Amino acid sequence: KQEVTQIPAALSVPEGENLVLNCSFTDSAIYNLQWFRQDPGKGLTSLLLIQSSQREQTSGRLNASLDKSSGRSTLYIAASQPGDSATYLCAVGGTGGGADGLTFGKGTHLIIQP
């Protein structure tokens, strides 16, 4: 059964810092990995999708990497801003969550202090 773990569970940093969020998964037989952000009481916003054949994806100040063999992904946020405050979720597609459903971690709650 696929399990996804996100570390840290919570993080508070001053504005302007670069930061890294970590995600690990137990079964490397995945077809993709997605990073989302969730604002309180809202739905999920897709940030980046990495297919299993890819090593990384970039969008603006965000960079996500994937090391499928070791079961790890990182989300790098450069020059953090207060608007980045949210819960960040990692999800993998593959085994465990149904053939095409995603298996989610519990998220990292990020606070960027102005």
Add this chain to the structure above:
Amino acid sequence: NAGVMQNPRHLVRRRGQEARLRCSPMKGHSHVYWYRQLPEEGLKFMVYLQKENIIDESGMPKERFSAEFPKEGPSILRIQQVVRGDSAAYFCASSSTPRETQYFGPGTRLLVL
């Protein structure tokens, strides 16, 4: 280009009643996924549907829950005889093809009294 739409956004039911949650996928998307987020827990996959077909329902509770995605109209997640443990946020997502980016709706927050 409207995103994934879900209604109602909030739903209150008494124990034993039925709850119907609706999801309209993004335009051009024929793949729909339902997830549930229980308080203090992560999102859990429930069911994956294409038009008129249930592809994977491995995450659906065996009783009281059903889902459909008819040829015309939104996808429906139906919960019969709701219990307090069904109180959660239910999210719908859609994609253009399997295994591509899933786009999520704002969710329906169900409260069972």
